Amino acid sequence: MNKPIIENLDLSRRGFVKGAVGLSFSFALGGVLLGRPSEVYAAEGAKLNAYVTIAADNTITILCPTSEMGQGVLTALPLILAEELDADWSKVKCELATGNPRLYGGAHKMFPGAQVTLASVSVPAYYMPLRTAGAQARKVLLDNVAAEWKVPVGELTTDKSMVIHAKSKRRISYGDVVKFAKVPAELPKIAEGDLKKPGQFKLIGRKDIKRVDVPSKVNGTAKYGIDVQVPGMVYASLMHAPMDGVKVASVNADDVKKIKGVTHVLSLPFGVAVVADTVEASRAGRMALKVEWDTKDAKAAPFDSEKAKEEYARKAKDPASEAMEAFKTGDADKALAGAARTLEALYWSEHTYHAQMEPMNAVAKIADDGQSAEIWVGTQVLPLASAVVAGVLKTTPDKIKIHPQLLGGGFGRRIWPDAPVQATVIANIVKKPVKLMLTREDDIMAARPRPMTHHVMKAGLDDKKNLVSWHHRIVAENVDAVAAPPRFAATKGRDYIGWVGMSQDFYNIPNLKADAIREQRGMRVHAWRGIGAGYNKFVSESFLDEVAAARGVDPFDYRLELTKNHPRAQAVIKTVAAMSDYKRKRPGRGLGIAFSDYHDTLTAGVAEVSVDKATGKIKVHNYWIAVDPGLVIQPENAQAQIESAIVYGLSGALSEELSMKGGAIQQSNFNDYHVLRMSDMPELHIKIIATNNPPTGMGEVGIPTVAPAIGNAVAQLTGKRLRHLPMSADRVKKALA
Amino acid sequence: MVREHLKLTGTKFGCGSGLCGACTVHVDGRAVRSCQTTMSEVAGKKVTTIEGLSPTSSHPLQKAFIAEQVPQCGYCTSGQIMQAAELLQKNKKPSREQIVAHMDGNICRCGTYPRIVRAIQRAAKEA
Numbered sequence: 001m002n003k004p005i006i007e008n009l010d011l012s013r014r015g016f017v018k019g020a021v022g023l024s025f026s027f028a029l030g031g032v033l034l035g036r037p038s039e040v041y042a043a044e045g046a047k048l049n050a051y052v053t054i055a056a057d058n059t060i061t062i063l064c065p066t067s068e069m070g071q072g073v074l075t076a077l078p079l080i081l082a083e084e085l086d087a088d089w090s091k092v093k094c095e096l097a098t099g100n101p102r103l104y105g106g107a108h109k110m111f112p113g114a115q116v117t118l119a120s121v122s123v124p125a126y127y128m129p130l131r132t133a134g135a136q137a138r139k140v141l142l143d144n145v146a147a148e149w150k151v152p153v154g155e156l157t158t159d160k161s162m163v164i165h166a167k168s169k170r171r172i173s174y175g176d177v178v179k180f181a182k183v184p185a186e187l188p189k190i191a192e193g194d195l196k197k198p199g200q201f202k203l204i205g206r207k208d209i210k211r212v213d214v215p216s217k218v219n220g221t222a223k224y225g226i227d228v229q230v231p232g233m234v235y236a237s238l239m240h241a242p243m244d245g246v247k248v249a250s251v252n253a254d255d256v257k258k259i260k261g262v263t264h265v266l267s268l269p270f271g272v273a274v275v276a277d278t279v280e281a282s283r284a285g286r287m288a289l290k291v292e293w294d295t296k297d298a299k300a301a302p303f304d305s306e307k308a309k310e311e312y313a314r315k316a317k318d319p320a321s322e323a324m325e326a327f328k329t330g331d332a333d334k335a336l337a338g339a340a341r342t343l344e345a346l347y348w349s350e351h352t353y354h355a356q357m358e359p360m361n362a363v364a365k366i367a368d369d370g371q372s373a374e375i376w377v378g379t380q381v382l383p384l385a386s387a388v389v390a391g392v393l394k395t396t397p398d399k400i401k402i403h404p405q406l407l408g409g410g411f412g413r414r415i416w417p418d419a420p421v422q423a424t425v426i427a428n429i430v431k432k433p434v435k436l437m438l439t440r441e442d443d444i445m446a447a448r449p450r451p452m453t454h455h456v457m458k459a460g461l462d463d464k465k466n467l468v469s470w471h472h473r474i475v476a477e478n479v480d481a482v483a484a485p486p487r488f489a490a491t492k493g494r495d496y497i498g499w500v501g502m503s504q505d506f507y508n509i510p511n512l513k514a515d516a517i518r519e520q521r522g523m524r525v526h527a528w529r530g531i532g533a534g535y536n537k538f539v540s541e542s543f544l545d546e547v548a549a550a551r552g553v554d555p556f557d558y559r560l561e562l563t564k565n566h567p568r569a570q571a572v573i574k575t576v577a578a579m580s581d582y583k584r585k586r587p588g589r590g591l592g593i594a595f596s597d598y599h600d601t602l603t604a605g606v607a608e609v610s611v612d613k614a615t616g617k618i619k620v621h622n623y624w625i626a627v628d629p630g631l632v633i634q635p636e637n638a639q640a641q642i643e644s645a646i647v648y649g650l651s652g653a654l655s656e657e658l659s660m661k662g663g664a665i666q667q668s669n670f671n672d673y674h675v676l677r678m679s680d681m682p683e684l685h686i687k688i689i690a691t692n693n694p695p696t697g698m699g700e701v702g703i704p705t706v707a708p709a710i711g712n713a714v715a716q717l718t719g720k721r722l723r724h725l726p727m728s729a730d731r732v733k734k735a736l737a
Numbered sequence: 738m739v740r741e742h743l744k745l746t747g748t749k750f751g752c753g754s755g756l757c758g759a760c761t762v763h764v765d766g767r768a769v770r771s772c773q774t775t776m777s778e779v780a781g782k783k784v785t786t787i788e789g790l791s792p793t794s795s796h797p798l799q800k801a802f803i804a805e806q807v808p809q810c811g812y813c814t815s816g817q818i819m820q821a822a823e824l825l826q827k828n829k830k831p832s833r834e835q836i837v838a839h840m841d842g843n844i845c846r847c848g849t850y851p852r853i854v855r856a857i858q859r860a861a862k863e864a
Contacts, residue, residue, distance in 0.1 A: 069810055070808075070809030070810030070811065070847045071809070072809070210803070210806060211806060211808075213808075213811065214802075214803055214806060214807075214808055214811075215794065215803060216811075217808035217811030217814050218794060218798075218799040218802045218803055218807075218808065218814060218818060219747065219787060219788070219790075219791075219794040219799060220745070220746065220747015220748070220786065220787035220788050220815050221747065222811050223746070224749075224812060226746075226749070226750065227740070227746035229741070229744065235741075278741070279740075279741040280738075355846055356810075356812075356846060357749070357751050357757065357759055357810065357812040357813050357844065357845075357846045358749070358751075358810075358812045359750070359751075406810070406811070407810060408749070408810050408811075408812030409810045409812060409846050409847065410810075411846075437750070439753055440751065440752040440753055440754070440757075441753075636806055637806070640806060640809060640849070640852070641809075643848060643849070643851060643852070644809055644847045644848040644849065645848075646848065647847075647848020647850065648846075648848055651848075669752055669753075669754050669756055670752050670754070670756035670757055670844065671754065671756055675844055675846060676848070677841050677842075677844060677850075678837050678840050678841050678843075678845075678850045678853070678854070679837050679838075679841045681837075681850045681851065684851055
């Protein structure tokens with residue numbers, strides 16, 4: 001790795017972070033604070049590169065470049081660096097880095113150079129950069145000891161923060177090395193061969209490594225954005241605008257200002273803010289607000305979920321509709337025309353809300369001259385937050401200091417930096433530091449949901465019942481157009497987020513077409529944990545079972561047949577079948593299987609369900625999953641991430657649904673937006689097949705197989721195919737009637 | 738009051754309607770949703786937040802939540818622990834069904850439910 005991590009950078013591929021990070025790229029491992037005298041290091045610790053500082057007392061501080069939102073990066077990423085540094089893990093302190101892609105950009109193929117916490121890319125993006133940084137820091141220490149002891153560097157070894165010269169039986173701690181070490185002006189080059197082989201790992205893959213953030217989370221000391229207070233701050237609440245493009249037609253500002261402590265009632269493009277000296281007054285003001293919205297310029301105003309479904313269905317069938325090609329192999333149309341038998345089915349999914357437990361919030365403090373600001377916020381993309389706040393103040397991102405906070409859940413919602421922008425706008429008006437906190441009701445009103453989708457599936461079988469043609473058509477709001485406009489423009493209107501899961505890369509299908517009718521109706525759609533794979537895999541893996549039935553083969557056998565060229569895919573499918581004893585029939589219960597390849601992590605899941613025919617309620621009794629994520633950094637947390645994503649997937653599969661009328665979301669809190677609770681939990685059975693392949697993602701991969709496995713299980717049990725997410729009791733009852 | 742005035746931020750705001758359990762505290766040992774509790778209702782009573790559960794973070798549930806590596810984002814955890822602590826006060830050896838019934842009002846969006854159950858069982862065993 002003695003070459004730049006980022007080569008031949010194609011800016012157009014960097015999507016929405018393009019504007020955020022500017023054009024200042026350098027190596028991911030730029031050295032900083034180089035060439036300072038060694039006595040300074042002895043006092044302050046030696047900063048060996050942008051990520052790591054070693055103090056004379058042997059404490060090693062390692063910065064985590066991405067945001068901690070529950071997925072465990074604050075442990076996993078520093079652990080990767082500590083491995084190559086050969087650090088004593090018990091002396092490592094993990095801290096969040098600031099937003100600075102020049103220093104902390106990752107090396108993921110989808111987001112080269114970007115510092116982003118999304119799409120399950122943290123570990124794959126930083127696996128090589130952090131190993132390189134660790135090896136580089138270790139090399140600096142070794143070179144210094146070799147010079148000090150006048151021994152060949154090749155005779156030195158390291159273990160647990162000690163440099164060892166076996167021949168002379170000398171040992172010195174990293175902390176003591178720092179006391180005399182000089183950091184070269186140019187950091188040493190590390191080639192891939194200089195890195196450990198997986199067999200040499202001492203920390204990576206160890207089952208007893210615990211998360212560093214957990215102790216602070218059991219005693220209330222963990223600090224989230226919503227916990228921040230700064231001197232002199234005032235409180236803001238917000239009646240969030242129900243859709244983009246509305247104006248305030250009328251507001252009872254005079255009444256609300258009569259509430260003691262309320263200082264401002266502000267009509268803003270994103271809603272009506274109530275600013276007050278106390279949190280109670282700001283909340284009381286919010287509750288007293290009566291607002292009428294002028295929706296005539298709001299694109300979303302005509303949107304009604306039920307009417308839109310009729311239009312989506314009509315457009316899907318209309319030959320005049322413009323469908324953009326998403327993925328293609330062979331000639332699916334021709335193969336379908338020549339097929340001996342064809343199948344067709346229509347599928348749906350509804351809008352879903354992230355429901356992160358910490359409602360959106362931010363604290364903004366603007367300098368007197370209005371040209372710089374400090375922001376306290378938990379966000380998934382630090383550089384994007386500083387860029388948009390800089391835009392509000394008409395200054396540059398380097399003038400915006402973001403204090404990164406823990407996230408009380410992200411799941412994609414905190415990619416969008418609306419809260420820091422809103423807090424900045426309000427603070428700029430009231431000329432005081434502002435703490436903005438949304439109520440749950442406003443957080444739902446401000447939702448940036450997974451889109452409502454419609455799918456037309458077609459398959460053609462030849463006279464030997466071989467699948468010769470597959471056509472997956474989606475009709476949905478284009479998510480990239482809303483959530484990643486630069487990428488949308490650069491790809492001439494494709495929808496990366498919305499189309500994930502349509503390409504079937506691991507199935508041997510000779511003629512495949514995936515295309516999209518792209519809606520732009522002003523919905524604030526966004527990335528929701530698992531993105532397009534959440535609904536596309538529900539649709540494709542359900543329809544694959546319909547094809548298997550037409551072919552007269554078992555769904556498990558059929559998936560093995562289709563993946564015959566991909567042994568890793570076959571391994572997860574066979575493993576989950578063995579775990580679940582898949583072919584054993586259970587009276588009154590159905591078993592369904594599904595496979596997914598989300599962002600290169602391979603998963604296969606099996607659900608065991610029963611259905612209450614009177615109510616339509618599906619009960620998932622057991623869920624098994626086999627996962628191949630390549631190399632596993634921290635097995636205990638990898639397991640926890642899979643559990644987490646399964647629960648998120650179950651919740652989305654069975655109950656979560658936003659509905660829109662007049663462009664506005666109709667739900668308001670957890671009484672009418674139902675997320676999974678403990679009593680709905682099945683038994684989870686998880687097997688992670690760790691291999692020495694490069695690590696792929698872990699945070700979302702448990703999701704895509706859940707819904708189709710449940711639908712397939714219900715079909716096996718009842719003979720009825722469920723083709724609409726969520727598979728809520730009412731909907732299931734109707735389908736079974 | 739608890740969060741912004743007393744600066745005891747371990748208790749979280751989640752829904753403001755008693756639907757999620759993130760704000761659970763004890764009033765005279767009984768678990769209540771602080772978002773649904775007025776100051777006048779607790780006048781003269783003893784209010785315990787997560788910060789007061791144990792001065793050294795050594796309550797059996799806190800130790801068990803670490804041992805089982807329960808929290809992910811951790812935002813609901815204080816409420817989960819306070820809710821569970823009430824259960825273990827009343828019932829030293831709760832069955833799985835009793836645990837689920839007692840904890841069903843507390844949402845964990847990270848889906849740590851299986852670990853919460855294990856941690857409560859562990860705390861019951863080790864207390």
